[in-house]
Amino acid sequence: AQSVTQLDSHVSVSEGTPVLLRCNYSSSYSPSLFWYVQHPNKGLQLLLKYTSAATLVKGINGFEAEFKKSETSFHLTKPSAHMSDAAEYFCVVSTFTGGGNKLTFGTGTQLKVEL
Amino acid sequence: ETGVTQSPTHLIKTRGQQVTLRCSSQSGHNTVSWYQQALGQGPQFIFQYYREEENGRGNFPPRFSGLQFPNYSSELNVNALELDDSALYLCASSPGQGETQYFGPGTRLLVL
8 A cells, every 4th residue: 555654744944944844655667756735724725745756856836855765765855945835745646446536644844834 | 617515614513413514516527526524624525426426435324324415515414413413524425436626615613
């Protein structure tokens, strides 16, 4: 079974400093991996996706993630945090379910950005 | 282009009642998936519909059922509501099976 593990439940950074949210995956074959963000009382917004093309994936709002097969990791980074980045971030793997696919979510990382 | 919409935004029900949640998929999308997100947790997959047929289901009991209509909109029905059904219910649509899923804003259900 495919799964993802988010290594930090909470991350706190100062505005203007780099962001690193860590995610490890477990998969028996090349996975499709995503990062979604959820702002308070909102739905989920797709940040970026990896589907076995380039290992460095660029997303929206300056975020990017690097797929490292040797480390089974898919960490999310941003060079400079902004107050508006404060939200919950989910690392997600897509799993085939016969005819279709389902998304399996990590437990989430709450990002806090301080002045 | 209209994104995924869900109705209602909030709902309060009592234990034992039945509820129907609605989802309109994004234009051009023929696949709809439903997820349950309990407070403080990540979303859990309920089921997926493709061209009006269920084609994948998570670990949810049969009292969770769904429908997809010819225009690809969808309903989630929950019978015999339990307190633990209180959650945010998210709908996601995609242009096809295995494609990227785009989420609606969700329906927050409270069961008293």
